[in-house]
Amino acid sequence: MTDSARRSTNAAAPSPRRRARCARAVLGVALAAVPLGIAPAHAQAPAPGRGIQANVEHPVLPIGSPLPDFSLPGVDGKTHKSSEYAGTKVLAIVFESNHCPVSQLYEGRIEQLYADYRRKGVTLVAINPNNAKAVRLDELGYTDVTDSLPEMKLRAQLRGIDWPYLYDGETQATSSKFGAVATPHIFIFDQERKLRYQGRIDDNQREDLAKSQDARNAIDALLAGRPVPVAETKAFGCTTKWMSKGSGVEQEWARIQNEPVKVDMVGADDLKALRANPTDKVTVAYFWSTGCAACTSQLFDLETTYRMYRKRAFNLVTISTNPPADADAVLALLKKEYASSTNKQFASADRPALQAAWGETWNPSVPLTVVIAPGGKVLYRKEGKIDILEMRRVVLANMPDTGYVGSQAYWVRALQEAKKR
Amino acid sequence: MLPLTVLRTGLTLAMALATVACAGTQPDGLPSGFRAPDFSLPGADGKTHSLGDYSGSRVLAVVFTSNTCPASQLYESRLRQLADDYRSKGVTVVAVNPNRADGMRLSDLSYSDVGETIDDMKVRAADRHLDYPYLSDGQTQALVRQFRVVTTPHIFVFDQSRTLRYDGRIDDAVREDQVTSRDARSAIDALLAGKAVADARTAATGCAVKGLSGPLTAEQRRDALDSAPVTVEMADADALKQLRRNGTGKLLLVNFWATWCAPCASEFPDLEATYRMYRPRGLEFATVSVNDPEERGAVLDFLKTHRAAHRNLQFATSDVYALQAAFDPNMPAPVPFTLLIAPGGDVLYQELGELTVMKLRRAILASLPETAEHPGLRAYWSTTD
Numbered sequence: 001m002t003d004s005a006r007r008s009t010n011a012a013a014p015s016p017r018r019r020a021r022c023a024r025a026v027l028g029v030a031l032a033a034v035p036l037g038i039a040p041a042h043a044q045a046p047a048p049g050r051g052i053q054a055n056v057e058h059p060v061l062p063i064g065s066p067l068p069d070f071s072l073p074g075v076d077g078k079t080h081k082s083s084e085y086a087g088t089k090v091l092a093i094v095f096e097s098n099h100c101p102v103s104q105l106y107e108g109r110i111e112q113l114y115a116d117y118r119r120k121g122v123t124l125v126a127i128n129p130n131n132a133k134a135v136r137l138d139e140l141g142y143t144d145v146t147d148s149l150p151e152m153k154l155r156a157q158l159r160g161i162d163w164p165y166l167y168d169g170e171t172q173a174t175s176s177k178f179g180a181v182a183t184p185h186i187f188i189f190d191q192e193r194k195l196r197y198q199g200r201i202d203d204n205q206r207e208d209l210a211k212s213q214d215a216r217n218a219i220d221a222l223l224a225g226r227p228v229p230v231a232e233t234k235a236f237g238c239t240t241k242w243m244s245k246g247s248g249v250e251q252e253w254a255r256i257q258n259e260p261v262k263v264d265m266v267g268a269d270d271l272k273a274l275r276a277n278p279t280d281k282v283t284v285a286y287f288w289s290t291g292c293a294a295c296t297s298q299l300f301d302l303e304t305t306y307r308m309y310r311k312r313a314f315n316l317v318t319i320s321t322n323p324p325a326d327a328d329a330v331l332a333l334l335k336k337e338y339a340s341s342t343n344k345q346f347a348s349a350d351r352p353a354l355q356a357a358w359g360e361t362w363n364p365s366v367p368l369t370v371v372i373a374p375g376g377k378v379l380y381r382k383e384g385k386i387d388i389l390e391m392r393r394v395v396l397a398n399m400p401d402t403g404y405v406g407s408q409a410y411w412v413r414a415l416q417e418a419k420k421r
Numbered sequence: 422m423l424p425l426t427v428l429r430t431g432l433t434l435a436m437a438l439a440t441v442a443c444a445g446t447q448p449d450g451l452p453s454g455f456r457a458p459d460f461s462l463p464g465a466d467g468k469t470h471s472l473g474d475y476s477g478s479r480v481l482a483v484v485f486t487s488n489t490c491p492a493s494q495l496y497e498s499r500l501r502q503l504a505d506d507y508r509s510k511g512v513t514v515v516a517v518n519p520n521r522a523d524g525m526r527l528s529d530l531s532y533s534d535v536g537e538t539i540d541d542m543k544v545r546a547a548d549r550h551l552d553y554p555y556l557s558d559g560q561t562q563a564l565v566r567q568f569r570v571v572t573t574p575h576i577f578v579f580d581q582s583r584t585l586r587y588d589g590r591i592d593d594a595v596r597e598d599q600v601t602s603r604d605a606r607s608a609i610d611a612l613l614a615g616k617a618v619a620d621a622r623t624a625a626t627g628c629a630v631k632g633l634s635g636p637l638t639a640e641q642r643r644d645a646l647d648s649a650p651v652t653v654e655m656a657d658a659d660a661l662k663q664l665r666r667n668g669t670g671k672l673l674l675v676n677f678w679a680t681w682c683a684p685c686a687s688e689f690p691d692l693e694a695t696y697r698m699y700r701p702r703g704l705e706f707a708t709v710s711v712n713d714p715e716e717r718g719a720v721l722d723f724l725k726t727h728r729a730a731h732r733n734l735q736f737a738t739s740d741v742y743a744l745q746a747a748f749d750p751n752m753p754a755p756v757p758f759t760l761l762i763a764p765g766g767d768v769l770y771q772e773l774g775e776l777t778v779m780k781l782r783r784a785i786l787a788s789l790p791e792t793a794e795h796p797g798l799r800a801y802w803s804t805t806d
């Protein structure tokens with residue numbers, strides 16, 4: 001039998017008329033999702049009658065449990081073991097972090113707790129459960145530093161933290177034993193080192209609105225030999241950044257490397273407008289040139305800062321003082337740094353004239369960094385090498401905190417107090 | 422009368438399948454003596470595959486199939502079995518995905534966890550242990566046009582000289598337990614035995630090939646939600662209790678978030694995309710901001726930026742703990758927290774911390790109502806082998 005004969009006898013071959021009807025049906029396929037109502041869950045689907053489940057991967061330490069053993073490095077450069085606190089009547093372990101804005105708002109309250117109870121035989125130990133390698137740049141919108149041990153030292157220095165502040169980010173084994181849900185999350189142990197309270201420090205992240213001092217109530221009860229009134233509460237804040245969950249740090253870096261980098265020429269009027277900052281963003285203006293080694297090394301820190309704060313009221317504008325003829329070299333250097341900030345370059349070789357338009361002269365062989373508030377007020381100005389943390393703190397103390405009320409006040413106070421120390 | 426209308430009145434399954442089968446017949450058959458055209462296509466295994474790679478095979482079966490078509494999904498295990506059963510007999514099964522990833526909207530993905538890019542195909546191949554070559558023709562769709570394929574799945578069986586001997590359906594029922602005629606196997610068996618194929622051509626059933634008119638324009642890609650108004654309602658304890666009970670009659674996705682919470686911001690686009698994917702099948706979505714009432718402006722700005730045109734709630738008071746307890750005394754306090762609630766309140770899925778979007782999508786797919794055309798989808802998404 002030939003192929004054509006075989007085909008002609010094929011009963012399944014549709015008639016032209018059937019084809020026409022079928023063409024309409026093809027269009028109908030996507031629409032033909034007719035729900036039959038939600039049927040009982042399939043045998044392998046979650047069982048019916050299910051409520052919200054407790055975390056099974058990192059279960060919270062049950063009340064009555066003994067103190068888990070730990071041995072962790074602290075910001076004081078020493079290793080601290082759970083056994084070294086054996087002499088105290090009550091031991092409070094607080095999980096807190098550098099980057100979490102809720103945790104930051106509790107720093108002052110933790111300090112007060114520590115100061116009020118240390119003479120009564122209560123020891124307070126803070127543990128950071130996070131690993132900086134698992135914290136993305138876009139998670140650092142409310143902080144000057146991330147969650148590494150060296151950066152915990154910087155936070156302790158700035159804030160005068162004198163209670164033990166330990167780092168568990170290396171393995172997160174201690175945090176997992178406690179089942180630390182969030183930062184902040186407090187666990188209070190009695191003299192026998194049995195867990196008697198876990199949960200929130202108090203009942204409102206805004207200190208002025210807090211009504212129930214749950215951690216203090218628990219400590220007072222233990223010191224008085226009374227049962228703890230409420231043994232367990234929830235702990236609101238930022239979720240613990242478990243490394244096992246995958247952090248997206250590498251994906252973030254891949255995205256950053258794909259962001260477009262471009263440069264626009266600026267003349268005298270553009271510079272005047274930039275200086276007046278009519279935007280609603282705290283703006284960093286960074287003047288630099290390709291010939292200046294100090295300039296390019298600082299570019300990296302500024303771009304990192306931009307990646308940290310760009311989802312808030314913040315902008316970074318880099319302005320190359322190179323003449324227009326250097327455009328290719330300027331762009332190449334910015335591309336090397338994946339500088340997706342707003343980038344400008346002097347539109348004329350007459351540098352003094354453009355400096356004058358900006359409103360000041362400086363030695364163009366060193367960088368100039370100016371932080372400008374919306375409306376034009378200069379918040380920070382530095383010729384030459386900057387202390388990037390100092391600059392970030394100025395930015396943090398001046399960005400409006402419409403998305404988290406209290407954060408700006410935290411940074412204003414942190415800077416005031418640091419100045420006094 | 423359109424099959425769709427008939428289905429709505431409640432038709433028996435057999436009749437329903439017969440009408441859908443009609444949906445897949447080719448407008449034009451291939452010419453007699455059609456020879457397998459050469460190709461060079463990227464595979465889910467990371468390699469480039471061409472026709473010559475299989476020159477040693479006595480029989481070559483080319484199956485057009487895709488990630489997003491529910492019928493294709495229900496045939497994955499049968500294709501794997503086909504490849505396994507005939508490998509030692511000199512038969513090679515090669516799957517080709519004809520769909521253009523850029524020719525599809527999010528709402529075209531309502532039956533799938535992934536789309537149709539080569540990376541999506543890698544995910545599917547790994548998840549479902551697809552050990553036959555799975556190639557993408559989505560870049561040019563040149564092979565699809567040569568085969569004149571309009572639906573997936575559609576199988577073509579070639580003899581040793583690579584002349585077409587069978588084209589059409591793999592078997593006669595989407596539901597494996599109702600299959601009575603294994604047409605592709607019969608054709609392969611006949612060729613291996615040196616006999617003529619009894620039915621050289623059958624009608625293929627399934628989903629229309631996507632993107633044959635090229636990539637979608639920005640206008641075509643627009644979702645109705647993109648221009649819908651975005652609002653936020655202040656939620657007291659009662660509103661949150663009601664939300665938890667899910668009286669919508671539909672599957673409900675709930676996400677607790679805050680403007681200051683970076684993982685919340687980071688996962689939000691995935692949640693929006695997920696909602697746009699499954700909304701055609703009735704998924705409901707409500708976000709709950711745990712921000713202080715004073716931060717309402719920032720909350721609304723964020724929602725507008727993300728075109729979050731669905732139900733959005735925000736805590737009506739500063740007492741976060743009381744409002745969380747009103748929603749559910751067992752809910753964890755930190756954000757983000759995401760849960761999937763069945764009508765009536767059963768929690769089908771939950772995740773504390775940044776979302777694992779693929780897990781969420783699979784939970785949604787395992788819980789959405791089944792359709793008459795594709796029975797077995799809940800089972801497909803409830804199991805991973």
